[in-house]
Amino acid sequence: GAGVSQSPSNKVTEKGKDVELRCDPISGHTALYWYRQSLGQGLEFLIYFQGNSAPDKSGLPSDRFSAERTGGSVSTLTIQRTQQEDSAVYLCASSLGSPGVEAFFGQGTRLTVV
C-alpha cells in the first residue's frame, strides 16, 4: 500500500479480554515501531523491529504485551487480559531503517477498555 495501514481503527473491548492490533508497514520498510499515546500525552515507545527481530522491546509495559513480526512485513501487537489503563491510541511507524531516512506513521488504533 501507499502508506502504513493499521487495523482496526477503533476497538472497544471488555476488561480482561485479549486484543490484537495489526500494522501493515510501507512495502520494503525494514524498521517498524509501535508506540502508544494517551490523550494529551507524548509518544510512549513500546517496541522496535528491524526485520523480524526486535532489538529493543524495552518499552513493553508488562508481560501482558507482546508483539511479533513475520516475513519482515506485517506486525501484530497483542495485549492480554486488557486493563482500563491500556486505553490509548496505538501508533505504528515504519522506515527504511537506513541513516537519514524518516519514519511514516499509520493513523493508529484507538483502544478503549471498558
Next chain:
Amino acid sequence: RKEVEQDPGPFNVPEGATVAFNCTYSNSASQSFFWYRQDCRKEPKLLMSVYSSGNEDGRFTAQLNRASQYISLLIRDSKLSDSATYLCVVNGGNYQLIWGAGTKLIIKP
C-alpha cells in the same frame, strides 16, 4: 538522562511572533535528525529533516549543533495553524529512531 529531551511547554506565542525551541540528545554518534509535527488526535508527520549545515523551509529553520548535542527549530511569523506539538527525532543504535516527548506550541490571535 533521557536519550532525547524536549521542553514539553506549552509555549504560548502571539500570532506573528518568532518562536524557537531546542531538543537535546545524548548519543554523540547520532547521524539522523528530524522534526515532526503532531496535530491533536492525529499521527505525527514529518516537518523537516535537519542537516548538519542547517536548513530552511519557508518560515521554518532547523539547525544542528553537534558540539552541544542539540537541534533547534525556529518558526518565524507564526500562524494560528502552527499550533501543534513538535517532536524531535534522533537516531540511536541499530538505526533506531528515538523520539522526544514533544513541545506543545499554542499560537494565540
